[in-house]
Amino acid sequence: AQTVTQSQPEMSVQEAETVTLSCTYDTSESDYYLFWYKQPPSRQMILVIRQEAYKQQNATENRFSVNFQKAAKSFSLKISDSQLGDAAMYFCAYRSWGGSQGNLIFGKGTKLSVKP
Amino acid sequence: NAGVTQTPKFQVLKTGQSMTLQCAQDMNHEYMSWYRQDPGMGLRLIHYSVGAGITDQGEVPNGYNVSRSTTEDFPLRLLSAAPSQTSVYFCASSRGRGNQPQHFGDGTRLSIL
Numbered sequence: 001a002q003t004v005t006q007s008q009p010e011m012s013v014q015e016a017e018t019v020t021l022s023c024t025y026d027t028s029e030s031d032y033y034l035f036w037y038k039q040p041p042s043r044q045m046i047l048v049i050r051q052e053a054y055k056q057q058n059a060t061e062n063r064f065s066v067n068f069q070k071a072a073k074s075f076s077l078k079i080s081d082s083q084l085g086d087a088a089m090y091f092c093a094y095r096s097w098g099g100s101q102g103n104l105i106f107g108k109g110t111k112l113s114v115k116p
Numbered sequence: 117n118a119g120v121t122q123t124p125k126f127q128v129l130k131t132g133q134s135m136t137l138q139c140a141q142d143m144n145h146e147y148m149s150w151y152r153q154d155p156g157m158g159l160r161l162i163h164y165s166v167g168a169g170i171t172d173q174g175e176v177p178n179g180y181n182v183s184r185s186t187t188e189d190f191p192l193r194l195l196s197a198a199p200s201q202t203s204v205y206f207c208a209s210s211r212g213r214g215n216q217p218q219h220f221g222d223g224t225r226l227s228i229l
Contacts, residue, residue, distance in 0.1 A: 009156075035217065045159075045206065045220035091158060103149050103174065104208075104218060106158040 002027045004094050006107035013082045014115050020067075021077045021110050023092030031097035034068070034075045035104065039089040048090070051075065053097075079112075087114045118142050122207050122221035129197045129228050137192040137224050139207030147210045148190040149218070152176065152203040159206060165190055197228045 003026045013019035025034070036048040051059045051068050058066050063083075067076045079086055089111050093104040123138045141148065149164040151174075161174030163182040171182050179201055181193040190209075194201060204225050208218040 004158075043204065043223045045208075047217040050217060103147070103161050103164050104159070106151075106160070108156060108158040 002094050002105050004092055004105050004107040006092055006110050008110045010111045012113045012115060015082055015084060017082055018078060018080045019082055019112065021090050021112065023075045023077070023107055025073050025075065025094050027073070027094065029096060033095040033097070035093040035095065036066070036077045037091045037093060039091065049077065082114050084114050084116060087112055120207055120209055120219050120221035122224050124224060125222065126225050129226065131197060131199060131228060133197050134193070134195050135197065137205055139190045139192065139221060140188050141209040142188065143209060143211070143219065144187060145209035145211050147212065148184065149208045150182065150192045151206045151208065153206060154203050162192065199228045202226060202228045
């Protein structure tokens with residue numbers, strides 16, 4: 001069974017600085033998808049960025065980028081120029097390529113605080 | 117376009133009571149899922165459906181029932197509520213498999229006394 005581990009329960013960053021959130025996963029599959037979701041205090045689950053395992057190029061969405069290391073089974077999220085609105089829980093998630101189950105396996109989350 | 121709609125947003129039950137959490141999506145998505153979120157545990161899959169008439173168990177299915185009679189609706193039933201089911205419940209939907217993101221509802225905060 002696949003597992004997702006986020007080893008940093010809490011992180012803090014100064015506004016305008018850069019922060020990296022860690023995520024590792026365990027799988028025997030060669031094809032899969034990885035996601036980062038943001039959950040602000042409003043409780044909404046918001047997709048931040050996604051990565052296909054077959055793509056070597058790291059995904060980027062504006063100030064958000066990932067460092068995907070397939071061999072190391074690592075999928076970290078970098079937030080550049082941090083803003084107060086980035087304060088939230090961040091969840092790393094894994095999704096199998098195929099099979100009958102197309103659902104997400106989540107890590108336990110990292111709570112990010114942004115200091116003004 | 118409402119996306120994924122969950123009702124109610126908050127609910128308090130007494131132990132032993134039953135209730136149904138409603139979930140509806142208007143995006144014609146095949147996949148629908150129910151997750152529960154507990155402090156320090158992330159989100160865990162309860163049940164899921166790959167289409168109307170097809171459901172299956174996730175990681176934590178005990179105490180919950182689901183059915184999917186239409187593409188749009190995927191209700192979650194608590195047959196006899198227990199304090200251990202106090203949680204925030206999320207419904208999600210997605211178009212097929214792959215890198216299509218799951219769209220989440222706003223969640224239902226459920227407290228069992």
